[in-house]
Amino acid sequence: MAATEKILYFDCFSGISGDMTLAALADLGVPEEHFNAALGKLGLPGWKLRLSPGSKNGICGTRADVDVLPIPLKPGRLAMNPKAERHDHRAYRDIKAMIEGSGLPAGTKDLALSIFGRLAEAEAKVHGTEVEDVGFHEVGAVDSIVDIVGAAIGLEYLAPDRVLCSRVELGGGFVKCQHGLIPVPAPAVVELLKGVPVKSGAVQMETTTPTGAAILAARVDEFTDDKRFAIRKTAYGIGHRDAEIPNVLRLIMGERAPKGADAAGDPLPPSTRGIVIECNIDDMSPELHGYLFERLLEAGADDVWLTPIVMKKSRPALTLSVLCAPEAEARLALLVVRETSTFGFRRYPVDKTALERTVETVRTSLGPVRVKTASLGGAPLKAKPEYEDLRRIAGETGRALREVQERVLRDIGPGAGSDE
Numbered sequence: 451m452a453a454t455e456k457i458l459y460f461d462c463f464s465g466i467s468g469d470m471t472l473a474a475l476a477d478l479g480v481p482e483e484h485f486n487a488a489l490g491k492l493g494l495p496g497w498k499l500r501l502s503p504g505s506k507n508g509i510c511g512t513r514a515d516v517d518v519l520p521i522p523l524k525p526g527r528l529a530m531n532p533k534a535e536r537h538d539h540r541a542y543r544d545i546k547a548m549i550e551g552s553g554l555p556a557g558t559k560d561l562a563l564s565i566f567g568r569l570a571e572a573e574a575k576v577h578g579t580e581v582e583d584v585g586f587h588e589v590g591a592v593d594s595i596v597d598i599v600g601a602a603i604g605l606e607y608l609a610p611d612r613v614l615c616s617r618v619e620l621g622g623g624f625v626k627c628q629h630g631l632i633p634v635p636a637p638a639v640v641e642l643l644k645g646v647p648v649k650s651g652a653v654q655m656e657t658t659t660p661t662g663a664a665i666l667a668a669r670v671d672e673f674t675d676d677k678r679f680a681i682r683k684t685a686y687g688i689g690h691r692d693a694e695i696p697n698v699l700r701l702i703m704g705e706r707a708p709k710g711a712d713a714a715g716d717p718l719p720p721s722t723r724g725i726v727i728e729c730n731i732d733d734m735s736p737e738l739h740g741y742l743f744e745r746l747l748e749a750g751a752d753d754v755w756l757t758p759i760v761m762k763k764s765r766p767a768l769t770l771s772v773l774c775a776p777e778a779e780a781r782l783a784l785l786v787v788r789e790t791s792t793f794g795f796r797r798y799p800v801d802k803t804a805l806e807r808t809v810e811t812v813r814t815s816l817g818p819v820r821v822k823t824a825s826l827g828g829a830p831l832k833a834k835p836e837y838e839d840l841r842r843i844a845g846e847t848g849r850a851l852r853e854v855q856e857r858v859l860r861d862i863g864p865g866a867g868s869d870e
Contacts, residue, residue: 454705454706454707455611455612455705455706455707456609456610456611456612456703456704456705457610457611457612457613457614457679457702457703457704457705457706458605458608458610458612458613458614458701458702458703459613459614459615459616459677459679459701459702459703459704460613460614460615460616460666460670460699460700460701461616461699461700461701461702462615462616462617462618462619462658462666462699463616463619463695463700464619464652464657464689464693464695464696464697464698464699465618465619465620465621465656465657465658465659465662465699466618466657466658466659466662466663466665466666466699467597467658467659467661467662467689467699468594468597468598468601468659468661468662468665469514469515469516469593469597469687469689469690470514470662470687470688470689470697470698470699471597471601471604471662471665471687471699472485472514472596472597472600472601472604472687473501473504473511473512473513473514473686473687473688473699474511474512474685474686474687474699474700474701475600475601475604475605475607475608475685475687475701476501476512476514476604476687477511477512477685477686477687477701478604478608478683478685478701478703479608479683479685480603480604480607480608482499482501484603484607485499485501485600485603485604486499488554488558488599488603489596489599489600489603491552491553491554492548492549492552492554492595492599493548493551493552494548494592494595494596496518496519496520496592497516497517497518497519497592497593497596498516498517498519499514499515499516499517499596499600500514500515500516500517501513501514502515504688505688506688506689506692506696506697506698507695507696507698508696509686509688509696509698510686511685511686511687511688511698512685512686512687512688513687513688513690514597514600514687516592516593516596516597518592518593540591540595542566542569542570545566545595546563546566546567548595549562549563549566549599550563554599554603555606557606558599558602558603558606559602561602561605561606561668561669562598562599562602564668564669565598565601565602565664565665565667565668565669566598566664567668568642568664568667568668569638569642569660569661569664571641572637572638572641572642572660572664573638573660575641576637576638576641594661597661598661598664598665601665605669608703610703612671612672613669613670613671613672614670614671614672614673614674614676615666615670615672615673615674616673616674616675617647617648617649617673617675618643618646618647618648618649618658618663618666618673619648619649619650619652619657619658620634620635620639620648620649620650620656620657620658621634621635621650621651621652621653621654621655621656621657621658622634622650622651622652622653622654622655623654623655623656625655625656634650634655634656634657635648635650635656635658636656636659636660638660638663639658639659639660639663642660642663642664642666642667643658643663643666643667646666646667646673647673647675652694652695653693653694653695655691655693657693657697662699677702677704678706679704679705679706680704680705680706681702681703681704682703682704682705683702683703684700684701684702684703685700685701685702685703686698686699686700686701687699687701718803718826719803719804719805719806720803721801721802721803722775722801722802722803722804723776723799723800723801723802724752724773724774724775724776724799724800724801724802725773725774725775725776725778725779725797725798725799725800726771726772726773726797726798726799726800727771727772727774727779727782727783727786727795727796727797728769728770728771728772728795728796728797728798729769729770729786729790729792729794729795729796730759730761730767730768730769730770730792731767731768731769731770731790731791731792732761732765732766732767732768733791734790734791738789738790739756741789742754742770742785742789742790745785745789746772746782746785746786749778749781749782749785750774750775750778750781750782751772751773751774751778751782752773752774752775752802753772753773754770754771754772754773755771756768756769756770756771757769757771770786770790770792772786773800773802776799779797783795783797805824805825805826805831806824806825806826807822807823807824807825808822808823808825809821809822809823809836810823812835812861812862814857814858814861814862815857815861816843816847816849816854816857816858816861817843818839819835819836819839819840819843819858820835820836820839821833821834821835821836821862822834822835822836833862835855835858835859835862840854840855840858843858
């Protein structure tokens with residue numbers, strides 16, 4: 451396993467766009483000549499990439515501009531690209547063919563196609579068309595093609611082990627496009643960022659464009675505000691708009707010990723995202739707790755527990771905590787509201803790490819017992835007999851439950867008896 455993991459972190463406190471991404475990658479160290487050499491393999495005429503120093507609100511970084519140039523037709527004649535060229539329609543199938551037929555490296559092609567594919571799927575959903583028939587407007591313009599393919603080129607050049615991203619600022623208000631005024635975030639952005647943690651309203655303007663959202667959707671491995679890694683370099687992509695907050699994209703290159711390695715270097719299972727729902731209760735009969743626990747577990751809770759606390763006016767109370775998968779949050783929160791005396795609840799995301807578990811029936815001196823075994827790196831680590839089986843044996847034999855537990859643990863052997 452690698453000694454360190456190379457992290458690229460998108461800090462989207464002011465959103466993200468295609469040109470800001472391209473500029474930030476350049477500011478992070480991707481050479482301008484590398485961009486130009488790779489983009490030249492597209493065979494796309496009529497553009498020039500300019501990378502220059504820029505600043506917003508006192509923050510200095512790099513600005514990216516794509517100039518639309520005259521296209522030569524015949525010797526001595528030029529066809530000028532009018533300003534409207536930026537809004538020419540380009541079909542997804544044509545852009546796809548351009549990238550596939552280019553001389554770009556395979557990894558860059560795959561990422562660029564993935565970004566455009568995400569965009570095409572989002573646009574098809576919004577406009578009710580087939581993906582292959584999607585005709586791009588703003589995204590089909592020369593400058594946006596350069597932005598997207600350039601982002602793929604820069605990301606492949608930096609080659610991070612893992613790409614992380616903060617909560618994404620969407621902005622607010624309305625934005626003018628080919629179809630007129632539409633609300634922020636644009637419908638395509640909403641489709642692209644489904645399931646992604648976002649925020650809005652920092653400014654009354656569009657801060658996250660469909661191009662920027664597609665780059666995140668295609669390349670980010672994890673959306674998190676957790677920056678527990680060593681920062682090695684910071685870069686800023688300067689945007690083209692002025693607002694109350696800096697119109698910039700911050701990229702952070704860092705490193706950390708590979709996620710999922712313990713102190714001895716043994717691989718831990720990858721973490722998964724969970725949700726904890728909590729509320730404080732000081733006026734509910736304890737008789738109702740058992741029923742509530744059963745309902746919550748039956749409805750999909752991974753775990754439920756109570757913690758003694760002291761509330762205002764020195765009142766003893768309990769905190770009810772429910773751990774669940776994100777998809778179970780809504781129905782479990784509704785149960786908490788209906789089945790308890792609380793007037794509200796709080797929720798927060800957590801990362802869960804669970805050992806691999808298997809359950810098998812083991813013959814013991816007191817009869818068959820289901821035993822749950824946890825493994826680490828493929829090797830058994832700990833085992834525990836199921837409580838309900840111990841309880842059944844105690845009832846059937848008249849033995850004390852404690853005695854049954856000790857007897858079964860001896861039969862199971864070393865490593866039994868502990869569980870997380």
